[in-house]
Amino acid sequence: MEDGKRTWHIATILGIASVPLIIMYLFLVIDTVTDTTAGSPIPDRFTFEHWRFLWQRIDGRQSIWLVTMNTFIFAASTTVLVLAISSTAAYALSRLNMPFRRFFLAGILVLHGFPTITLIIAIFLILNMIGLYNTLIGVILVKAALELPLGIWIMKGFYDSVPWEIEMAGIQDGASRFMVWRVLVLPQVAPGILALGVFSFLAGWSEYILPQVLAPNANVQVLSVYLAGLIADDLNPDFNLFKSVGLFYMVPVVIFYLFFQKHLMNIYGGGTKG
Amino acid sequence: MTIMKLESIRTTALAAAAAGAMLVATAASAQDYNITVWAGGSNDADIYRVEAIEMAADILEREMAILGEEVNIEVDGRIDFGSWDEFKQAVTLGVESGTGPNIVVTSHGDIAPWSSAGIIRPVEDYVDLDAWPLNDIYDNLIEISSFDGIVYGIPQDAESRPFFAWIPHMRAIGYSDEEIAALPARVQSGDYTLYDVLDDAEAMQEAGLVEPGYGFYPRVSNGPDYWQFYQSFGGEMHDSETGQLVLDTEAMTRFYQFFADAVERGVTRRNHIGTPWDQWYAEVASGQAGLWHGGTWHYARYTGREGLDDFFGNVQFSLIPSGGDGGGSNTITHPLVYLVTSQDDEDTAFIAAELIKIASEPRINTLHAILSAHLGISESQSQVDLYSGDRWAREATDRLLPYASAMPNHVGFGDYWNLMWAGLESVWAGQATPEEAVEGLQVAAQNALGDNIVIR
């Protein structure tokens, strides 16, 4: 969209607005590889000591790799589930002649208005009833259920912008609606699936409360809890270690973002690009 | 609990009879027990909350083996919960669904709601409180572990929340070394009051020893500590006769007024609440604050991470001073307790209770007390070298523990506490006068607690 006009003033304004973020994250990175003499604001020694959690276990905690693995399994399963369910449901809502379409769509948005934390007790009762309390699969299902409203709405937006002509052509060729969806429509919304995948993965990656409360026995320590535990220790908190683990926690998502940012910026309007 | 116990007595009696005969007979088949222990709010240094149970399991296995019973006890421990909130939810939901832990280490305040909900068993049904080591535990701690006249838990550790003064600053505003040494006694007798604290704090600020707002430097977040100041002005939290909570409006107003005065006189910052703990620890351990209050376990932080090598040369500690007429010096202890949950069968509960009993032996408990800078639970710990050799444990035990009171075990206390804190915060921030805040507290407390609270 560059139009050849000068853009430096736009960049300057954005730059100024971004200053707090730039400073905060710059120092975050610096702090993880340096030490600072108490009382001085400027770091003065270079060290990898704060990254020691990568090659040795921190006392009293599980191995970071195990925890990372748990987090990955949790986030990835949630993502797959959310993608599978919302890509079908959203298609039905967007394109198929369903009763209560509007009701379902509005209802699902309203559900999102319920503070998750206060649902915990009721969710517990239901999981316990169906025998999924204290299992990893139960927590994954719950997390997916809570992410679905966003997923369905986003995917509906994508399907809405797929031209009807594509489907009509498919039908005329004698394909079933299902085949039309799978072969013709789904590829059109690939950017949406990618974008939603990023959001769901992010949500799963940062989940903090659900695994602890709904599967306390399953021993699924996740990164967010591991991280919080590092400064919960009020006898000997290690802030630079905390920041390093925090950065480590962010790295996979940053990489994920850099890879998929093009698709992420396509979260709206899949098939109608000019 | 009684019903369940009756049901399983048969098997026990038979087992016991068998155990008696066992001395000559062959060994029975081994019994396996899986005991899960969850400890809330624990630092890395609190690992003995779990490891003590593991040690106990080893001892119990050997004892049973001598009696001819072969048992294998697997202990599975967890201390890495994100916070108290998640821990408590996980325990209550877990036990309710039958997948919770067998032993929990938690605040004594949980006893009232958890016993009412039926998720814990009275420990007194399983162990002999009249026998060693349980009969050696301080009486006031056993009382704190009880509810409705029933002993539910065994204290796991003790602590107390003392008042601190930075000795060099006290010296600089005219206290002689003898006077500083005599300060704890003066505080205890009620001769040195909270308003003397404000005077001294002001003097330190005027002398430029500490920055404005650093003269009196209280705890930065809600905690049991603040009830101490209510007690300093003669407030009572609980009426043991009627079982009701008590809101003493006069004491509450004077307690709020004290903090309003501290802020008004500039010796405490108006935005003090919410200061990061890290900053707070660093400041009080380096003489940037004049007078403050904290917990006995802070000793580990001051002398450890904060590098205060000469603690006793720089810091004087005492009870929380009296507020003046009608009040008295005091301190609150907020021990954690071992509780046996309703999880699993009676046999397992007996094993769990037995493990708790053994873990309470002086030597084992001392490991936790010293490593985590808590205080002991029983008299004889002062005869354990590890304990008596530790100057802090020794002096803090003598000076504080005998006078320590505790918050009541009452189902509605948490609500009352939240409201008390909200009132104090509004006074502190200058949004309400003490009178207004107490009035609001009164309305809200009656709303929330009804007959459970009596207003005086």
Next chain:
Amino acid sequence: MTQQTKLGLGFMGPAIVIVVLLFLAPVLLTGFFSFTNMSTATGISGGTYRITESVLNRLPADQVRPDVIVSLSESQFVVDEAGLEAMRAEGLDPAFIEELAERHGAEVFTSGDDLEDAMKDLDNRPRSIRVIKGAVDMFERSLRDRDFAEEAAFTAALDDAVVDLTDNERVVIVQAAYSGWTMTTSNFSRLWSTPQTGQVIINTLFYVGMTLLLFNVGFALVLAITTTFLPAGQSAFFRAIWFLPRISPSVLYVLLWKWLAWDTGFINAVLGQFGMAGRNWMLDTTANAWVFVILINGFVGASMGMIIFTSAIRAIPKPLFYAAQVDGASRWQQVRFIILPQLVWPLLFVSTYQTLSLLTSFEYILLSTEGGPGSTTEVWSLSAYQTALSNYAGNLQYGYGATMALVLVAIGVAASLLFLRLFNFKHLVSRPRIEQ
């Protein structure tokens, strides 16, 4: 059933099952809970009947006669033949039973401890304390501290213990002795009569409105539009920067803000170079706290709008812009006449979604100001969390918390209906064009 409906049901099925089971049902249950006094102390799945000291204290003096209370409060252990028989039936050591009968036969103990002590003094006592405690229970002849799972059994035992109980007394006692939750509307009256309620609602509206306007929609729109005009490298840079807060763990992200704004923080360190006195920028005054609450939440919230708006702008056919440039349209005109009209749906979505998200979000406030100073930045969801689900002293008020959540939902529903009306929701759900 047409093929289309079948496919539709198949496609909707998983979503309906999982959403109904794990989202709708919990929501409805929570709505139901708001009419109960459920708490940690009542348990979730029901209670038992038991006469404890607390229960006795609770019995209303004007409805239950004092002598009834006294007789309920006594505990009695009688060394009678029935108990001795029970011991024999359990196969306990006959010598132990005989000695007990001989030395304490027909004796009445007022506490289990006393009987336990008496048994421990016997020469033939069992070695195991567990067996002794079991034996003690066999002689319990009172109601005190005994647990009954069923109301019928409890009532029967109650009538045995107190012969002349009136009907009203029985009802009152059974009610007091029940430890489970009961239905009530008191949560609503409590909420209504709590003085802080009004202030918290105002705080919530202010917080949601400001954050939404300034950041989640406002600044997100600015970011999306301005980065459209920047060279690719620069725009990617700014988008990445503004995406960072969303992918940072919340504890770390808030810590960074504290590092920036606290007494000993970065701002003060810089200002200190110019001789300015330091202050706690985050908590100094109410205004400071609000600024930071909005900044912290807004910096996170802006990224979602930014992404959705950016992608919507990208979906606009490029020739439109070229044509506009050829016609000499200024940037502002391009924004006004080409971009904004295309953003109606995304704006609706982001506004609605973020309003609801903000209404229910409290994590960042909890971690930063904790609702302070005083309770000036206390918002509804934080308050619901703090009073109902985070209790230092253990008794979580599930019922009351559900009530507070219900209020939030009411506000959320009203807000989303308003948005849907504003943006003409019907129009957005167009009829399918293939009917078969």
